Amino acid sequence: MIEIKNLTKKFDSNVALNRMNCSISEGTIFGLAGSNGSGKSTLLRTLSGVYEPDEGQVIIDGEPAFDNHKIKERCYYIADYPFFFNDSTVENMGKLLKNIYSTWDQQRFEELCEMFPIERKKKIINMSKGMQRQASLILAFAAKPKYLFLDEIFDGLDPLIRKTLKTLIIQDVTDRNMTCIIASHNLREIDDICDRIVMLHDGSLLTNEETDSLKNKIHKIQMAFKNSPSVKTLTEMNVQIISQVGNYFSVMARGDIDEIMEKLNSLNPVFIETMPSTLEEVFINEMEGAGYGK
Ligand SMILES: Nc1ncnc2c1ncn2[C@@H]1O[C@H](COP(=O)(O)OP(=O)(O)OP(=O)(O)O)[C@@H](O)[C@H]1O
Numbered sequence: 001m002i003e004i005k006n007l008t009k010k011f012d013s014n015v016a017l018n019r020m021n022c023s024i025s026e027g028t029i030f031g032l033a034g035s036n037g038s039g040k041s042t043l044l045r046t047l048s049g050v051y052e053p054d055e056g057q058v059i060i061d062g063e064p065a066f067d068n069h070k071i072k073e074r075c076y077y078i079a080d081y082p083f084f085f086n087d088s089t090v091e092n093m094g095k096l097l098k099n100i101y102s103t104w105d106q107q108r109f110e111e112l113c114e115m116f117p118i119e120r121k122k123k124i125i126n127m128s129k130g131m132q133r134q135a136s137l138i139l140a141f142a143a144k145p146k147y148l149f150l151d152e153i154f155d156g157l158d159p160l161i162r163k164t165l166k167t168l169i170i171q172d173v174t175d176r177n178m179t180c181i182i183a184s185h186n187l188r189e190i191d192d193i194c195d196r197i198v199m200l201h202d203g204s205l206l207t208n209e210e211t212d213s214l215k216n217k218i219h220k221i222q223m224a225f226k227n228s229p230s231v232k233t234l235t236e237m238n239v240q241i242i243s244q245v246g247n248y249f250s251v252m253a254r255g256d257i258d259e260i261m262e263k264l265n266s267l268n269p270v271f272i273e274t275m276p277s278t279l280e281e282v283f284i285n286e287m288e289g290a291g292y293g294k
Pocket residue numbers: 011014015016034035036037038039040041042043
C-alpha cells in the first residue's frame with residue numbers, strides 16, 4: 001500500500017508537488033495523466049525514494065520511503081530517460097541487479113531475454129530509444145518488484161512490444177499482486193490497462209477515480225433540431241458545444257446522464273444520441289476546467 005500524505009516537493013521556489021494526498025492499494029494498475037510540468041515524473045521519483053519530500057511523506061507498506069533500503073528493494077523505477085553506464089549491457093546489468101534485488105528471478109530473466117527481440121550483450125547506450133526501453137523492461141520484470149513505476153514507458157515502443165508489456169503487467173498484477181504506476185501522455189494506452197486514473201495539474205490532483213467512472217462523468221451527445229436552441233440556452237444547461245454544423249450539434253455535458261437527457265429532450269430535438277467519451281476528451285475537459293490552455 002502506498003500512502004501519499006500532504007506531499008510537497010519544491011525546486012527552489014517552483015512547487016512541483018503541492019500538498020498532495022492519495023492512497024494506492026496493492027494490486028492496482030494506476031495511471032498518472034497530466035499537463036506538461038504537472039509533477040508526474042517528480043511524483044514517481046519521490047515515490048521511488050530518489051527525491052526527499054520537502055513536506056509531508058510517502059509511506060510504503062507502513063514505512064517512510066525516503067532513504068529506506070528495505071522499501072527501495074520493493075520498488076523498481078524506469079525513468080522517462082533511463083540512465084545507463086557506457087558499458088552497460090542487459091547481461092551485465094542483470095548480474096548487478098541480481099545482487100540488489102533479493103526477488104531477482106534468473107529463469108524469468110532468461111525468458112524475458114527471449115521474449116524481447118534485443119541483444120543481451122550489446123551496449124545499451126548504442127541501442128535505439130525503444131530498444132533501451134525494452135532493455136529496462138527485461139531488467140525490471142526479472143527483478144519482480146512489488147511496486148513498479150513506469151515513466152512514459154509507451155513512448156518509443158512499437159505496437160507489438162506495447163502489447164507484450166501490457167500482458168506482462170497484467171500477469172504480474174494477477175499472479176503476485178504487483179502494484180504498477182504508469183505516468184503517460186498516451187491516454188489510449190492507460191485507458192486500456194489502468195484500473196484507476198489520477199489527473200495532475202500544477203502539482204495538484206484534479207481527479208482520482210476508477211477509469212470507467214471517470215469516463216462516465218462526462219458525456220458526449222450528438223443532436224439535431226428543426227429549430228436550433230441558442231448557444232445561451234445550451235450554456236445555461238451547462239452544455240459545452242464542441243461543434244455545430246447547421247442544426248446539428250456535438251456537445252459535452254457533465255453530471256447525471258438521465259438529468260442531462262431530460263433537459264435536452266425538453267428542447268425537442270429531432271435526433272439525440274449519447275456516445276461514450278474517450279479518456280482524451282475527459283482529460284481536455286478537466287484541464288480546461290482547471291484553466292489550463294486558456
Ligand atoms: N531537477 C529539477 N530541477 C528543477 N526543477 C525541476 C526538476 N525536475 C522537475 N522540475 C520542475 O518541476 C515541475 C514538474 O516537473 P515534472 O518533470 O515532474 O513534470 P511532468 O508532469 O513529468 O512533465 P512532462 O509531462 O512535461 O514530462 C516542472 O515545473 C519542472 O520544471
